[in-house]
Structure formats: C-alpha cells, structure tokens
Amino acid sequence: MSSSIFETNSPHDEPSQLTAFSINTLDRRSEHRNEGELQEALKSDNTRYFAFAQGNALVKNGQTILTLSDIEPFEPDFENAAIIGWTHDGGARITVSIDLEEDQLKDDLQLLNPRTIYSDDLLEGDLLGQLAQAASINAWINSTMFCGKCGAKTMPKAGGYNRQCTSCERPHFPRTDPVVIMLIIDEEGDRCLMGRSPHFATQMYSTLAGFVEPGETIEDAVRRETLEESGIKVGRVRYHASQPWPMPHTLMIGCIAEALNTEINYDSEELEDCRWFSREEVAHRLQHSEGDDRLSPPKGAIAHRLLQDWLDWR
Amino acid sequence: MSSSIFETNSPHDEPSQLTAFSINTLDRRSEHRNEGELQEALKSDNTRYFAFAQGNALVKNGQTILTLSDIEPFEPDFENAAIIGWTHDGGARITVSIDLEEDQLKDDLQLLNPRTIYSDDLLEGDLLGQLAQAASINAWINSTMFCGKCGAKTMPKAGGYNRQCTSCERPHFPRTDPVVIMLIIDEEGDRCLMGRSPHFATQMYSTLAGFVEPGETIEDAVRRETLEESGIKVGRVRYHASQPWPMPHTLMIGCIAEALNTEINYDSEELEDCRWFSREEVAHRLQHSEGDDRLSPPKGAIAHRLLQDWLDWR
Numbered sequence: 001m002s003s004s005i006f007e008t009n010s011p012h013d014e015p016s017q018l019t020a021f022s023i024n025t026l027d028r029r030s031e032h033r034n035e036g037e038l039q040e041a042l043k044s045d046n047t048r049y050f051a052f053a054q055g056n057a058l059v060k061n062g063q064t065i066l067t068l069s070d071i072e073p074f075e076p077d078f079e080n081a082a083i084i085g086w087t088h089d090g091g092a093r094i095t096v097s098i099d100l101e102e103d104q105l106k107d108d109l110q111l112l113n114p115r116t117i118y119s120d121d122l123l124e125g126d127l128l129g130q131l132a133q134a135a136s137i138n139a140w141i142n143s144t145m146f147c148g149k150c151g152a153k154t155m156p157k158a159g160g161y162n163r164q165c166t167s168c169e170r171p172h173f174p175r176t177d178p179v180v181i182m183l184i185i186d187e188e189g190d191r192c193l194m195g196r197s198p199h200f201a202t203q204m205y206s207t208l209a210g211f212v213e214p215g216e217t218i219e220d221a222v223r224r225e226t227l228e229e230s231g232i233k234v235g236r237v238r239y240h241a242s243q244p245w246p247m248p249h250t251l252m253i254g255c256i257a258e259a260l261n262t263e264i265n266y267d268s269e270e271l272e273d274c275r276w277f278s279r280e281e282v283a284h285r286l287q288h289s290e291g292d293d294r295l296s297p298p299k300g301a302i303a304h305r306l307l308q309d310w311l312d313w314r
Numbered sequence: 315m316s317s318s319i320f321e322t323n324s325p326h327d328e329p330s331q332l333t334a335f336s337i338n339t340l341d342r343r344s345e346h347r348n349e350g351e352l353q354e355a356l357k358s359d360n361t362r363y364f365a366f367a368q369g370n371a372l373v374k375n376g377q378t379i380l381t382l383s384d385i386e387p388f389e390p391d392f393e394n395a396a397i398i399g400w401t402h403d404g405g406a407r408i409t410v411s412i413d414l415e416e417d418q419l420k421d422d423l424q425l426l427n428p429r430t431i432y433s434d435d436l437l438e439g440d441l442l443g444q445l446a447q448a449a450s451i452n453a454w455i456n457s458t459m460f461c462g463k464c465g466a467k468t469m470p471k472a473g474g475y476n477r478q479c480t481s482c483e484r485p486h487f488p489r490t491d492p493v494v495i496m497l498i499i500d501e502e503g504d505r506c507l508m509g510r511s512p513h514f515a516t517q518m519y520s521t522l523a524g525f526v527e528p529g530e531t532i533e534d535a536v537r538r539e540t541l542e543e544s545g546i547k548v549g550r551v552r553y554h555a556s557q558p559w560p561m562p563h564t565l566m567i568g569c570i571a572e573a574l575n576t577e578i579n580y581d582s583e584e585l586e587d588c589r590w591f592s593r594e595e596v597a598h599r600l601q602h603s604e605g606d607d608r609l610s611p612p613k614g615a616i617a618h619r620l621l622q623d624w625l626d627w628r
Contacts, residue, residue, distance in 0.1 A: 004323055004627070005552055005627060006550040006552055006572055008552075009318055009319075009321075016532065021529065022531045024529060028538060029542070030524075030538070030542060031584060132529040133529030133530070137528055137529075140528065142463065143462045145464075145465070146460055146461065146463070146465035147462070148458045148460050148462050148486075149456065149460070150459075151459070151460035151467070152465075154462075172462075173525070175491075176525075176527070176528050177487075178492045178565055185319070211487070211490075213447070213488065214446075214451055214454065214489075214490050214563045215335065215338060215449075215560060215563075216338070217330040217557065218556040219330050219331075220330075228343070228344060236327065238322075241531075242532040244529045244530055244531060246529060249528045249529075251526055251530075256320075258320055270345060310319075314318075
C-alpha cells in the first residue's frame with residue numbers, strides 16, 4: 001500500500017537532488033543553535049568560515065571554506081555572524097560578513113558572486129550547497145539589521161540564525177522566497193512553452209517562472225503566472241522538483257503543467273518573446289546549454305532539469 | 315504522452331483545492347498593480363475593503379468585505395493600503411489598516427483573527443481565500459514600514475503591494491514563508507506518525523511540520539524536520555498539496571513521506587508526545603476533528619487532508 005504512493009513514472013526518484021545547490025550534508029540542528037554554540041565555535045580550531053563582502057564570497061585558491069587566519073585581515077563582523085551547521089566530524093560552519101574591496105585582492109584571493117561560482121562550475125555538490133546556505137543567511141542578516149516594524153536595531157539570536165528587535169522585541173526569522181518555475185506542455189504533449197527575458201543570453205529561451213504570492217497555492221501560482229506572462233491557460237499541474245537558489249534566498253518549485261489553449265499572447269513588458277518548442281528543438285537546445293551563446297539554461301538549473309526530464313519521461 | 319505525466323493515483327486530482335484559504339477568484343494582475351490603479355480604486359463606488367486592526371479583521375454582520383462607509387469611522391490608513399486584485403465585474407479589493415479597539419465595537423461589529431474566522435467556519439471558499447490574501451498583505455505591510463537594511467522609512471509602490479526604502483531605495487516585496495508539513499508512514503504503509511505540541515487541544519495529535527530553511531530542497535526539509543522532531547529517518551518524499559496559511563503569511567507544503575526506521579526519539583522541547591497511529595485510529599480521530607475536544611486537525615487544515623487522503627488512497 002505504501003509503495004504505490006511513492007511509485008513515480010518520472011525519470012528520477014528525486015530530481016531535486018540533481019539540481020545545483022541542493023546537496024548539503026551539514027547537520028543544521030535547527031532547534032539547538034544558540035549563542036553558546038556560536039561562541040564555542042568561534043574559539044574552535046575545527047571551525048571553518050564562509051565570508052562575504054557585499055554578497056560576494058571570498059574565494060581563496062578556488063575554495064570558499066576558509067580558516068580564521070584566511071579571513072582575519074578583513075575585519076570579520078563576528079557580532080553578526082551565524083552558525084549554519086556542523087560537519088559529520090563536529091566542525092562548525094559559520095557565515096560572516098567581511099570588509100574587503102576588489103582593489104585589496106591579492107593573487108590567490110577573489111570575490112565572487114554565488115551565481116558566478118555556480119555558472120563557472122567552480123564548486124560542486126556539497127560545497128556548492130553549503131555555500132548556498134551561507135550566502136542566503138548572510139544576505140538575510142544584512143537585510144535584517146533593523147526591525148521592519150519599528151525601525152530600531154536588531155540583535156542576533158539563536159547563534160545568529162534568528163534576530164530580535166532591541167526595542168519592540170519582535171523576532172525575525174530567515175526569509176525564503178518561494179518561486180514557481182513551470183514547464184508548460186501542450187495537450188498532445190508534443191511541445192513545450194518557453195520565453196526569453198531581455199537580460200538572457202541572446203539565443204536562450206527558458207521556462208516561465210514567478211514568485212508565489214501570499215494567499216496562493218503552488219498550483220494557482222503556476223496558473224496565474226503562466227496566464228499573466230503568456231496568455232496560456234493551465235489545467236493540471238504536477239510538482240516535479242525543487243531547488244535552493246541563493247540569489248539571495250529563493251526556493252524554486254519546479255512543476256510540469258498542461259496548457260488548455262495554444263494561442264500565445266505574451267506580456268511584452270516581461271518577455272521579449274514566448275513560443276512553443278518541439279521535442280527536437282528542446283533536445284538540440286539542451287545540448288547547447290553552456291557558455292555565453294548557450295541556447296538553454298545550464299545543467300544544474302531546475303529549468304534544465306524540467307526540460308530534460310520531460311524528454312526522458314517514461 | 316502528456317497524459318501519463320498528469321495521471322495520479324491520489325484520491326483527488328488537485329487536493330490543494332480542498333484546503334481552507336486556497337480558493338481565491340480575484341484577478342491579481344500582479345504585473346500591473348500601480349499607484350494609479352490604487353488611486354482610481356479608492357475613488358470608485360465598486361471598491362470593497364478588508365480592514366484590519368492589529369491583525370484582526372473587521373467583521374460586520376458576519377462579513378469581511380466592507381464598504382467605504384463601513385470603515386470610514388475608524389481612520390483607515392489609505393496611505394499604506396494595498397490593492398489585492400479585482401473581481402470578475404471589475405470591482406477592486408483593497409486591504410487597509412484601521413484604528414479600532416475592542417471597546418469601540420458596536421453590536422454588528424467584531425474584530426476577529428483570521429484563524430478564528432476559519433476555525434469557527436464563519437466564511438468559506440472564495441471569501442476565505444480573499445481574506446487570507448488581504449490579511450497576509452496587511453501583516454506584511456505592517457512589518458515592512460521600515461527598511462531592514464538601513465532602518466529608514468519605507469513608502470508604498472505598485473499600488474501598495476511592494477514598498478521601497480525612502481533612503482537607500484531598496485525594494486521590499488511581500489513575504490511568503492514556506493513550511494513543510496508531512497505525513498510520515500511506516501514501511502508497511504499501515505501506520506502514520508503524529509505528535510502533539512503543548513498548545514494543542516488536549517487530545518489532539520497532528521502531522522509534523524517546520525519551516526523550510528534557506529539553502530534546502532522541499533524533500534530535504536521534510537527529512538531534516540522529521541529527524542529533528544521525532545528521530546525518524548525519512549526516505550522517499552512525495553508532494554501532495556499546498557495551502558496558504560495567513561498567520562501571518564505562510565505557504566504550507568504538504569508531503570507524504572516514508573519512514574526508514576520505527577523507533578521514535580522525539581524532541582521534548584518541541585513535542586509533548588509523538589507516536590505511531592493505525593489506520594483505524596486515524597479514521598476515528600478524523601471523525602472527531604471539530605470543537606475544543608477534537609482529536610485531529612479540522613477539515614480544511616492541510617494536515618486533515620493528508621490524513622484523509624492517506625486513508626482513501628487508491
């Protein structure tokens with residue numbers, strides 16, 4: 001009885017695991033992060049750091065997991081650091097802001113946006129997943145230094161993972177923005193819908209996407225965004241995979257959905273073009289998904305996953 | 315080919331539609347809300363209002379959709395109002411804060427928390443869904459009056475649906491907090507896992523739940539929260555349904571997941587008890603899901619949906 005619930009005809013048991021940023025082996029111990037743990041970690045030789053300047057990660061010799069001596073020259077803001085978890089051998093991982101400008105960089109140091117680290121394949125697997133968590137929490141801390149309710153300063157709580165207003169005592173928790181991203185297929189299942197934003201690589205098309213709004217189910221968000229962006233009405237919606245997207249702290253919720261009409265009427269304020277693509281066109285485009293002249297989102301992007309899995313559907 | 319993707323063996327094609335707060339027929343026109351539309355709506359006789367004092371909805375003769383004259387006595391803060399959408403006949407819906415205390419209430423007026431309106435069955439369907447959106451946006455506006463980055467005041471944008479810092483010009487968008495809620499079933503599929511929080515009705519148990527963290531897939535959030543709260547390791551995870559939950563602006567993501575062990579070691583800081591329930595026990599409990607002595611979450615709650623659909627699985 002149990003097994004029928006989990007049987008899937010999709011090409012992968014858990015396609016989320018095949019997206020970039022999704023693998024993260026840190027033990028988050030989310031209920032047990034506290035100030036004492038953070039202070040202890042700050043004193044331990046086993047602790048390693050992710051350091052960010054204006055949202056860009058400090059990279060040393062190609063690595064983002066750094067020692068105290070790596071980051072100490074750049075005035076790390078330990079008062080607003082956060083403990084993000086522990087490795088299997090008990091070493092803590094801390095995310096912290098540093099004060100560093102591009103022109104202070106030496107040969108073996110770089111400041112790189114998480115998006116660049118991902119798209120240039122500089123890290124993979126667990127290293128990329130830990131970076132995503134560290135970058136998201138760092139971005140959230142920097143955007144929560146003051147209380148949105150009363151404007152007073154906030155102070156760290158829970159080992160830096162939460163904050164609290166120093167005046168009205170309102171608690172502040174990390175923010176994660178759910179976004180739906182959807183592969184829309186026509187009623188015959190032969191074609192899928194993609195659009196291109198003006199900021200895309202010049203030949204690239206991708207699946208439509210948009211923020212889930214307050215008071216909306218995942219399925220309704222898929223239907224609303226698709227209708228608003230393309231004029232296509234959507235019937236059935238199937239969840240397929242999710243992906244953490246640390247620019248700055250998004251949860252991509254990937255769905256496959258069924259078009260009820262075919263005539264496109266796209267929103268020209270959002271999109272430069274929007275059209276149907278055959279399976280053959282998609283297969284060709286997925287083979288050209290790297291570099292500046294790519295035709296599709298790169299491997300690791302959940303849009304790539306949706307497209308590839310549609311082609312490979314059992 | 316298309317059809318196999320959307321075939322489901324679940325008891326409902328789209329169980330999300332069967333959850334409370336999920337039906338909302340307003341046309342959100344999310345890309346086209348602006349100051350002009352808001353000003354026009356504020357002048358129109360066709361516009362109706364949702365009004366909130368400290369997060370509680372103003373209810374007049376059992377209704378939450380009010381006219382200008384209904385709310386005018388209570389100093390509505392139109393400067394920080396937001397247009398949430400339009401009805402099919404073009405009437406705008408606006409959410410706005412009012413200044414009203416309990417002791418000012420007259421016979422036909424009440425101030426009610428959205429949770430009470432839901433649990434007491436005062437509204438249903440579309441009326442409940444519109445209220446959810448209005449309450450969530452109102453709560454978000456009240457918690458975004460100041461910029462979290464620099465502490466300066468924010469000002470409304472996009473017809474009140476977005477805000478912007480008056481000093482650093484940082485944009486602020488509505489917040490939606492994704493939460494996973496999961497029915498964990500044992501390997502035989504005969505029993506499911508439920509726990510009880512100290513604040514539950516005295517006999518009630520429900521499915522486990524927790525916030526998705528930054529840098530985490532939906533499936534990993536299910537595994538982490540279940541392990542942390544109950545000591546149960548989780549294998550396969552299947553998305554089942556979602557539900558908007560306007561206390562204050564949550565997206566509940568309901569999953570069914572498979573336990574890999576049976577020995578429970580629950581977190582006594584979070585839970586008062588956690589145990590396995592047979593199908594017979596669950597069926598009995600679902601029949602007693604109303605009132606203060608209820609045994610299970612009420613109809614409309616996504617936890618109720620997960621439990622009922624597990625029993626009814628094809």
